Amino acid sequence: MADALKIGVAGLGTVGASLVRIIHDRQESLAVSCGRAIEITAVSARNRDKDRGLDLSGVTWFDDPVTMAKTADIDVLVELIGGAEGAARAAVEAALERGLHVVTANKALLADSGVELAAAAEEKGLLLNFEAAVAGGIPVIKAMRESLTGNTISRVYGIMNGTCNYILTRMEKEGLSFEDCLKEAQRLGYAEADPTFDIEGNDTAHKLAIMTALAFGCEISCDDIYLEGISNITQEDIRAASELGYRIKLLGVAQRTEGGIEQRVHPTMVPHDTVIAQVDGVTNAVAIESDILGDLLMVGPGAGGDATASAVLGDVADIAKSRPGTQTVAALGRPAKSLEPYRRARMRSHEGGYFIRLRVADRIGVIAAIARRMADNQISLESIVQHSTNGSDEAPTKTIIMVTHATTELSVRNAVSSMESDGYIVGKPQVIRIEKP
Numbered sequence: 001m002a003d004a005l006k007i008g009v010a011g012l013g014t015v016g017a018s019l020v021r022i023i024h025d026r027q028e029s030l031a032v033s034c035g036r037a038i039e040i041t042a043v044s045a046r047n048r049d050k051d052r053g054l055d056l057s058g059v060t061w062f063d064d065p066v067t068m069a070k071t072a073d074i075d076v077l078v079e080l081i082g083g084a085e086g087a088a089r090a091a092v093e094a095a096l097e098r099g100l101h102v103v104t105a106n107k108a109l110l111a112d113s114g115v116e117l118a119a120a121a122e123e124k125g126l127l128l129n130f131e132a133a134v135a136g137g138i139p140v141i142k143a144m145r146e147s148l149t150g151n152t153i154s155r156v157y158g159i160m161n162g163t164c165n166y167i168l169t170r171m172e173k174e175g176l177s178f179e180d181c182l183k184e185a186q187r188l189g190y191a192e193a194d195p196t197f198d199i200e201g202n203d204t205a206h207k208l209a210i211m212t213a214l215a216f217g218c219e220i221s222c223d224d225i226y227l228e229g230i231s232n233i234t235q236e237d238i239r240a241a242s243e244l245g246y247r248i249k250l251l252g253v254a255q256r257t258e259g260g261i262e263q264r265v266h267p268t269m270v271p272h273d274t275v276i277a278q279v280d281g282v283t284n285a286v287a288i289e290s291d292i293l294g295d296l297l298m299v300g301p302g303a304g305g306d307a308t309a310s311a312v313l314g315d316v317a318d319i320a321k322s323r324p325g326t327q328t329v330a331a332l333g334r335p336a337k338s339l340e341p342y343r344r345a346r347m348r349s350h351e352g353g354y355f356i357r358l359r360v361a362d363r364i365g366v367i368a369a370i371a372r373r374m375a376d377n378q379i380s381l382e383s384i385v386q387h388s389t390n391g392s393d394e395a396p397t398k399t400i401i402m403v404t405h406a407t408t409e410l411s412v413r414n415a416v417s418s419m420e421s422d423g424y425i426v427g428k429p430q431v432i433r434i435e436k437p
């Protein structure tokens with residue numbers, strides 16, 4: 001049997017601790033599958049004294065992951081710290097500089113610097129593997145960068161954040177509050193260290209940016225993503241969606257349009273009878289539409305220690321099975337130098353259906369005024385429903401819920417802003433895009 005593959009694990013939190021435990025428990029079967037043993041020879045985390053229930057005997061401890069990357073007796077750095085800057089980035093850069101393969105689950109880092117890191121790895125014939133960075137345990141990166149080679153991809157979309165899907169599911173099914181669901185997602189190890197990244201959509205944007213580069217062969221451009229999170233989704237929206245035959249999901253969508261590549265992350269209404277609408281809890285789903293294969297939908301665990309560690313382990317195993325000089329899988333599916341510049345399609349040109357919920361003053365002529373503003377902007381309505389009077393006796397209000405036929409983002413923005421200027425709207429209008437799989 002070949003020499004053991006020596007790995008150094010930086011970060012022993014939710015994912016790192018699961019990975020160490022799994023490798024320890026499955027040493028023999030891994031050695032058989034990979035044709036060589038996988039040995040953890042070094043680890044680094046913030047707190048050496050914390051009891052993680054791990055057997056770290058014979059493993060060298062480093063307080064500083066960068067020192068580990070530069071000096072430890074390892075072939076692979078596994079970075080499970082997180083964050084686009086700081087220790088995670090410095091450790092990955094140091095590892096590549098030193099000629100070590102890298103496995104990371106860090107989508108924030110890849111969304112920020114994936115192209116540079118991919119180029120650095122390729123220059124040295126190293127593997128930069130990051131299956132866990134998108135949709136946790138689901139093998140979407142492997143599918144995109146290997147299995148779909150030769151396909152022209154027209155759209156990639158999906159539920160890519162377990163925390164948000166968990167929150168939306170429990171709010172809908174159990175009527176729980178947003179805050180309680182988020183706390184539970186944190187307790188279960190699904191959320192990011194800063195959960196705003198989850199609920200405001202940044203984490204989905206990081207993942208989408210990586211998927212866009214793989215799908216369309218372009219540079220990663222996370223800053224160009226239209227971004228809306230789920231923090232202003234209310235029980236009222238969830239109920240209204242359900243009455244109309246939809247469920248609300250936080251989707252990341254990247255699609256080729258005449259104007260360029262459209263990238264957007266926002267709460268989305270998906271028809272109740274579609275597979276993606278039925279994906280609940282921490283489960284993720286990624287749909288890839290391509291010309292040779294057709295439509296592919298991958299569904300599975302999107303977050304959590306073991307599910308994520310499974311993807312990390314798969315990446316490590318790929319390195320164990322590879323042989324020096326045969327590292328041919330480019331990190332972003334094609335040589336980093338051949339990636340095209342990202343050409344952004346403007347969000348205002350986005351076409352689709354819209355759900356619009358308005359609270360309006362309950363007075364004569366308001367419905368007619370709303371209908372006029374929609375017509376002024378060439379928006380055709382699929383349905384308009386007026387809900388019972390609310391507000392106070394002195395200032396009664398009612399809720400209007402509209403679903404539009406396909407229109408443009410610009411038309412909807414203009415219509416809503418005209419209605420706001422008309423002066424009968426109370427509070428902030430809610431606008432949710434509809435996606436038809």
Ligand SMILES: NC(=O)C1=CN([C@@H]2O[C@H](COP(=O)(O)OP(=O)(O)OC[C@H]3O[C@@H](n4cnc5c(N)ncnc54)[C@H](O)[C@@H]3O)[C@@H](O)[C@H]2O)C=CC1
Nearest residue numbers: 011012013014015045046080081082087105106303304308
């Ligand atoms: N938790 C999940 O379900 C998933 C997480 N990820 C990604 O995996 C990575 C790790 O996530 P978690 O395990 O959830 O995070 P975590 O917060 O549970 O663990 C982070 C670990 O990094 C260590 N660390 C932080 N700063 C350090 C420093 N300066 N030096 C040395 N160690 C340091 C901490 O001590 C801790 O052991 C992140 O990039 C995250 O986005 C990806 C997919 C799923």
Ligand SMILES: N[C@@H](CC=O)C(=O)O
Nearest residue numbers: 161162163191192303
């Ligand atoms: N916080 C992320 C973890 C996995 O990427 C999520 O909830 O999906």
Ligand code: NA
Nearest residue numbers: 131134136138
């Ligand atoms: Na994955």
